[in-house]
Amino acid sequence: MAHDHDHEHGHDHSHQPHPFQPDLEETPLTHYQVMTQAVGDLLVEKGVFSAEELRAMVEAIDAKSQAAGARMVAHAWADPAFKARMLEDVNKAAEELDIDAGGIPIRAVENTEGVHNVIVCTLCSCYPRLLIGLPPDWYKSRSYRSRTVREPRQVLAEFGTTLPDDVEVRVHDSTADLRYMVLPARPAGTEGWDEEALAELVTRDCMIGVTLPKSPNA
Amino acid sequence: MSARFAVGESVKVRAAFPPGHVRTPFFVRGKTGRVTEVLGPYRNPEELAYGRDGEPALPLYRVIFETAELWDDYRGAPKDTTVVDIYENWLEAP
Numbered sequence: 001m002a003h004d005h006d007h008e009h010g011h012d013h014s015h016q017p018h019p020f021q022p023d024l025e026e027t028p029l030t031h032y033q034v035m036t037q038a039v040g041d042l043l044v045e046k047g048v049f050s051a052e053e054l055r056a057m058v059e060a061i062d063a064k065s066q067a068a069g070a071r072m073v074a075h076a077w078a079d080p081a082f083k084a085r086m087l088e089d090v091n092k093a094a095e096e097l098d099i100d101a102g103g104i105p106i107r108a109v110e111n112t113e114g115v116h117n118v119i120v121c122t123l124c125s126c127y128p129r130l131l132i133g134l135p136p137d138w139y140k141s142r143s144y145r146s147r148t149v150r151e152p153r154q155v156l157a158e159f160g161t162t163l164p165d166d167v168e169v170r171v172h173d174s175t176a177d178l179r180y181m182v183l184p185a186r187p188a189g190t191e192g193w194d195e196e197a198l199a200e201l202v203t204r205d206c207m208i209g210v211t212l213p214k215s216p217n218a
Numbered sequence: 219m220s221a222r223f224a225v226g227e228s229v230k231v232r233a234a235f236p237p238g239h240v241r242t243p244f245f246v247r248g249k250t251g252r253v254t255e256v257l258g259p260y261r262n263p264e265e266l267a268y269g270r271d272g273e274p275a276l277p278l279y280r281v282i283f284e285t286a287e288l289w290d291d292y293r294g295a296p297k298d299t300t301v302v303d304i305y306e307n308w309l310e311a312p
Contacts, residue, residue: 105257122243149245152285153294165295171285175241176278176303177260 062134068099069131069181070202074195076108077186083110086183094131102130108183111209115168118156118209119180120148128179132207139208149173159210182209189216221256221277222306228252229281230312231304239267242308246300250312251283254301262305277306 076083094101233248261272
């Protein structure tokens with residue numbers, strides 16, 4: 001279509017609509033979102049808890065991060081007796097550090113020279129939120145959930161983690177009543193480091209098992 | 219409740235495909251693994267999912283499989299393993 005831009009009414013050509021980010025309200029709520037909201041409203045109305053208490057709880061859950069888990073891992077690296085207790089019972093060991101790991105039993109699975117662990121929940125998105133925060137979106141994706149059991153080494157490689165064939169890749173599918181976190185191996189070159197510095201090396205992803213801890217030289 | 223299987227024992231996951239809420243992944247059904255841990259009794263999720271009380275509770279096991287046994291064309295290393303938590307009603311002697 002030819003336009004005569006010399007003409008003062010030359011803007012009569014149709015504009016392509018500019019793509020826009022839909023408002024929250026334009027994304028239809030799912031059944032469970034509606035139910036959650038309704039039950040929340042009812043409980044507030046009935047005085048079971050206040051709107052402020054509900055808000056504060058949501059805020060507290062959203063504020064969870066990998067920090068508690070990282071602190072536990074760093075302490076386990078520094079103190080072999082604590083590590084043994086953590087491998088025995090994560091929830092109880094957490095109490096020693098004044099960390100609330102919640103009522104759902106959590107297991108730590110230890111990476112060693114011969115074994116690399118990685119966690120997935122193929123059926124939903126079970127995850128130790130109180131210790132490592134909210135799960136990343138990819139953890140909940142169908143692609144991660146199906147491929148991690150089917151081709152774990154390819155998935156790990158996409159996260160930049162390439163492991164030799166003499167290391168056993170052990171995939172943990174947490175489909176039931178327990179939650180899992182990886183206790184990574186302490187990186188070489190961190191001898192004499194204090195726990196705070198060690199905890200800096202412990203990322204969320206290395207506690208899921210898709211990566212190793214940060215390199216101390218980075 | 220006493221657990222029917224002990225650590226180290228071989229177990230076979232039932233090759234069953236019932237309707238409803240089931241927490242046994244398809245990829246282990248009909249496969250044989252080994253018990254690495256008896257986790258204790260947990261309420262039956264197949265009942266809990268429908269608002270019932272989940273009693274009687276079922277022993278829950280950690281079962282380890284050779285990953286190459288789970289998939290016909292597994293491209294990882296032969297020593298790779300997969301551990302799945304499985305309720306006792308899904309396990310039988312191989």
